[in-house]
Amino acid sequence: GSFRLVSLAEARDEATRLRKIARAGGDPLAERRRERRVVLTFKEAAKQVHAVHSATFRSAVHRDQWITSLKMHVFPFIESRRVDSITSADVLKVLNPIWLEKPETARRVLQRMRVIFDWCRAKGYCAGDNPVTGIATVLPKHRGEQQHHAALPYQAVPAFIAALQTADTNESIRLAFELLILTATRTSEVLRATWAEVDLDALTWTIPGARMKSGREHRVPL
Numbered sequence: 001g002s003f004r005l006v007s008l009a010e011a012r013d014e015a016t017r018l019r020k021i022a023r024a025g026g027d028p029l030a031e032r033r034r035e036r037r038v039v040l041t042f043k044e045a046a047k048q049v050h051a052v053h054s055a056t057f058r059s060a061v062h063r064d065q066w067i068t069s070l071k072m073h074v075f076p077f078i079e080s081r082r083v084d085s086i087t088s089a090d091v092l093k094v095l096n097p098i099w100l101e102k103p104e105t106a107r108r109v110l111q112r113m114r115v116i117f118d119w120c121r122a123k124g125y126c127a128g129d130n131p132v133t134g135i136a137t138v139l140p141k142h143r144g145e146q147q148h149h150a151a152l153p154y155q156a157v158p159a160f161i162a163a164l165q166t167a168d169t170n171e172s173i174r175l176a177f178e179l180l181i182l183t184a185t186r187t188s189e190v191l192r193a194t195w196a197e198v199d200l201d202a203l204t205w206t207i208p209g210a211r212m213k214s215g216r217e218h219r220v221p222l
Helices: 008-023 028-036 042-056 060-073 088-095 103-123 154-165 171-183 187-191
Strands: 204-207 218-221
Touching: 042 060, 042 103, 060 103, 088 103, 154 171, 171 187
Parallel strands: none
Antiparallel strands: 204 218
């Protein structure tokens, strides 16, 4: 390590400061360790977490969206702040402008901030509770939250398929919709399927992990 010569006056001032901390019930050694600890800014921490997780992202698009959402919605507020100085109030300032206007983006930003602060706590860059914890409970509920497309009762599925097969529409659409129902797969998995994924001898359709939400290869019996 490197050393710096200090004057006698500086040494006396430092000793006086540490005695004041001790008299106030503090721990002088812990205080000095805290002061010497390297602490990242939020921007630095975000970039390091992004680099650590890059290999796990489902696609290059997802990888870029992860950091871009922070650059757009978080960095303008706290990019230069030390991670150990950021509070729940700061997180609220970040989320308030987008919480109702861009609910899906806001939820993703919230999750990404949670990951970053958990990483910082594990690394020792900050201590105590994650400032993101409990934030969603004090923000207004999103309009239309928990609404899903209506489901067809399973008893009506055979009649629906029969009607689908004779519907006046494009044959590719009819067949894709029928395949979707019979294999219980996602729309994007059917629309992006290729013949290379289908084994007609084994009667299986193997969807590569890159196209699966779970990131794992999925075999569908045909």
